[in-house]
Amino acid sequence: MTTSDGIPAAIHRGEEELPFIDLGDGSTLQLLQVDLDAGLWVIRNRFKPGMKVQKHRHTGPVFAFTQSGCWKYEEYPEINRAGSYLYEPAGSVHTLIVPEGNTEDTDVWFSITGANLNLDADGNVDMVIDAGTVLEFYLAMCEAEGYSRPNVIGI
DSSP, X not given: OBOTTSOBOOOOOOGGGXXXXXXXXXXXXXXXXXXXXXXXXXXXXXXXXXXXXXXXXXXXXXXXXXXXXXXXXXXXXXXXXXXXXXXXXXXXXXXXXXXXXXSSOEEEEEEEESOEEEEOTTSOEEEEXXXXXXHHXXXXXXXXXXXXOOOOBTO
């Protein structure tokens, strides 16, 4: 998309244009942008109090911004609160947990490059999630939940 001067145009999506889908585990997902060639996926998650995400390793960097609530990694002492920014280098391994005592949902924006390797109790790769997987899953879930095809940036 370009302007009449041939300059690349900014692309905007309102929150209501991209539905949050229920993941069935105490969280919802909104896919904001995907770039399959670059392996980039930008998502927004809302986590219920007490939510725990399977231990995982990232093959590329992750950037996270917390908009509300709080969460942490089981393996680290720091707590991410509203306004917190977090950088995860490629190769990092962690288990995201949301405290039971949260009084609100935790809302986090993640920009992920590469794959998310979910690990079983022995540290073996249990599942691989990447830009293509997340796009395919998001579109299928939107359809299953009765939403029209969302206009995710990049597709």
